[in-house]
Amino acid sequence: MDNTKEKxxxxxxxxxxxxxxxxxxxxxxxxxxxxxxKGETFGLxxxxxxxxxxAGRTILRLYEATxxxxxxxxxxxxxxxxKKELKNFNxxxxxxxxxxxxxxxxxxxxxxxxxxxxxxxxxxxxxxxxTNRVNELLETVGLNSEHGNRYPHEFSGGQRQRIxxxxxxxxxxxFIVADEPxxxxxxxxxxxxxxxxxxxxKERNLTYLFIAHDLSMVKHISDRIGVMYxxxxxxVAPSDELYEDPLHPYTRALLxxxxxxxxxxxxxxxxxxxxxxxxxxxxxxxxxxxxxxxPLAMDVCAKAVPEFKxxxxxxxxxxxxxxxxxxx
Amino acid sequence: xxxxxxxxxxxxxxxxxxxxxxxxxxxxxxxxxxxxxAIVGESGSGKSVTAQSLMQLIPMPPGKxxxxxxxxxxxxxxxxxxxxxxxxRGxxxxxxxxxxxxxxxxTMTIGNQIGEGLIKHxxxxxxxxxxRAIELLELVGIPNPEARVxxxxxxxxxxxxxxxxxxxxLACNPKVLIADxxxxxxxxxxxxxxxxxxxxxxxxxxxxxxxxxxxLGVVANAASRVVVMYGGKIVETGKVDEIFYNPKxxxxxxxxxxxxxxxxxDEELQSIPGSPxxxxxxxxxxxxxxxxxxxxxxxxxxxxxxTDVSNTQKTACWLTDERAPKVEIxxxxxxxxxxxxx
Numbered sequence: 001m002d003n004t005k006e007k008x009x010x011x012x013x014x015x016x017x018x019x020x021x022x023x024x025x026x027x028x029x030x031x032x033x034x035x036x037x038k039g040e041t042f043g044l045x046x047x048x049x050x051x052x053x054x055a056g057r058t059i060l061r062l063y064e065a066t067x068x069x070x071x072x073x074x075x076x077x078x079x080x081x082x083k084k085e086l087k088n089f090n091x092x093x094x095x096x097x098x099x100x101x102x103x104x105x106x107x108x109x110x111x112x113x114x115x116x117x118x119x120x121x122x123x124x125x126x127x128x129x130x131t132n133r134v135n136e137l138l139e140t141v142g143l144n145s146e147h148g149n150r151y152p153h154e155f156s157g158g159q160r161q162r163i164x165x166x167x168x169x170x171x172x173x174x175f176i177v178a179d180e181p182x183x184x185x186x187x188x189x190x191x192x193x194x195x196x197x198x199x200x201x202k203e204r205n206l207t208y209l210f211i212a213h214d215l216s217m218v219k220h221i222s223d224r225i226g227v228m229y230x231x232x233x234x235x236v237a238p239s240d241e242l243y244e245d246p247l248h249p250y251t252r253a254l255l256x257x258x259x260x261x262x263x264x265x266x267x268x269x270x271x272x273x274x275x276x277x278x279x280x281x282x283x284x285x286x287x288x289x290x291x292x293x294x295p296l297a298m299d300v301c302a303k304a305v306p307e308f309k310x311x312x313x314x315x316x317x318x319x320x321x322x323x324x325x326x327x328x
Numbered sequence: 329x330x331x332x333x334x335x336x337x338x339x340x341x342x343x344x345x346x347x348x349x350x351x352x353x354x355x356x357x358x359x360x361x362x363x364x365x366a367i368v369g370e371s372g373s374g375k376s377v378t379a380q381s382l383m384q385l386i387p388m389p390p391g392k393x394x395x396x397x398x399x400x401x402x403x404x405x406x407x408x409x410x411x412x413x414x415x416x417r418g419x420x421x422x423x424x425x426x427x428x429x430x431x432x433x434x435t436m437t438i439g440n441q442i443g444e445g446l447i448k449h450x451x452x453x454x455x456x457x458x459x460r461a462i463e464l465l466e467l468v469g470i471p472n473p474e475a476r477v478x479x480x481x482x483x484x485x486x487x488x489x490x491x492x493x494x495x496x497x498l499a500c501n502p503k504v505l506i507a508d509x510x511x512x513x514x515x516x517x518x519x520x521x522x523x524x525x526x527x528x529x530x531x532x533x534x535x536x537x538x539x540x541x542x543x544l545g546v547v548a549n550a551a552s553r554v555v556v557m558y559g560g561k562i563v564e565t566g567k568v569d570e571i572f573y574n575p576k577x578x579x580x581x582x583x584x585x586x587x588x589x590x591x592x593x594d595e596e597l598q599s600i601p602g603s604p605x606x607x608x609x610x611x612x613x614x615x616x617x618x619x620x621x622x623x624x625x626x627x628x629x630x631x632x633x634x635t636d637v638s639n640t641q642k643t644a645c646w647l648t649d650e651r652a653p654k655v656e657i658x659x660x661x662x663x664x665x666x667x668x669x670x
Contacts, residue, residue, distance in 0.1 A: 047515035156603050187542060187583060187587065188583065190586065191585075192599040192600075192601070194588075194599075198596070213515065215516070217588050220589075253517060257516040257517045257520035259523070259546050260549075261545050261547070261584065261587045261663065262548055262663050263548040263573075264569075265548070266548045277486075277487055277488070277518070278515075
């Protein structure tokens, strides 16, 4: 791993809790630490309810952080800001949402949807420039200018996702959080959108946080991957390394659970099937949160929370198996 | 191998404001004993409509049956009345659905939902049905079945609901189980559990399974034969190895090419340009013509006949015609030996 890379974001001990009722708190994100380098794609994976989407939204300050810090180019995202400062920040960070049916206002034309950010940030001078800019964006994402005057319902899922991408690009951001941008699409359309995202990254030197549960697609698009379980980050590694040498038992189980589109491989492979379901994040297990489903759990796992540390260069893991004191 | 189910030239349409949508346009396939047949395709390819037709679950209207036959044990299901079908559903042919939350009854206990079919089809008493329900829950791997049998669906997690659905579907030992995207709504680790369970149960009960899915990984994992659907038609069918290692139809190539390969990531994914055809005005010729990189003049107006690639593999593509140019399978669609963990 290249350590000289410039850090674009530093996430430190970030927490986001939600009050469920008077007594209970749902710890959706509970102390995650990682960096995102400029120009890379950081993939964030985990099962539903692991807090990956909440993490993405908290990083963008769509949610306020309960504790911890997010630094974007050295500046604290969650610090007190005037409206103007906040606007400046928002321009640099954008989001692409999962559901292309729910994330576009059905009463607005595609042109107005895409230009909304441009208008708010006062980037352009007159109407003509606005139209030109929108048309340019539509072409960038593989639609044509005639589409600008239509409404979202006239488009297919893949086309809508392209509109969502154009909207995110409109204000020339540096960092984009893509929250399951392809999960709602068919396989052949998924490939179109992934190729588009990759091309745009190259052309515009964008940095992505790519949130997904489909590990094979995440591996394809990401430079580095973080694996979350029940509000914690359990492993972070360069994507090739994560696949070749997964350290955490949860990562291993997750990788082994992905069905591969190759019958011979499927027949010959031994799956690690982990028992049971994800426990409730309102009342998570003590110590290591994965211990209730972990095939390798030891006594210490119930007592102490494993520390998240760098096991080898660029490969971080939170598991007692890699603690020197606890190894047999 | 005994044929259980034979579908001949099945066509189903829906009347909508936008005109008649021809969802399934002449589909023929058969299902043998003890096998798992996967029907693969994208949304709108007609795979779910085909499956629902087998159970006569298409709401009519707006749906209408246009033609063809569904032979099950020598009888044509298409001519059956609702009453006759009720004797077959759940007993001979069962179905599990994609979303276990909306397909279970929220106001009934899990035990009563499993017992419903047993009381109706096997004339068990309430008490016997209750005990059988406990056995079935245990069979599908739900811990503490005595307590669980009295609970309601909302007290179950997603994976457990799908297990309960499987218990309901298998209660009367059906000969055919139709699984419509049974794992799509579940997380990967739970998906692995459910696929494992279905394989286990199939070994025990010898049920033939029709697996409807869009996930080629699931197909490779579970299927013995594959039917590839596109635009309401079957474009290719064959044994699972034939479809993955010797595919002949450009759409199958496209599907295989769109899957990210674990071993190489720098290559661009081979996407299929464009989007599926509008079935209210289906193309006259091959349904894939507008997205096919090898499309020829003839493809526009004439639907290709099925060509036998082997005894078990058939494809509907003009490229197999001797007058067509020779086309090699693109590199992106070649499924090689991948390096896998676990």
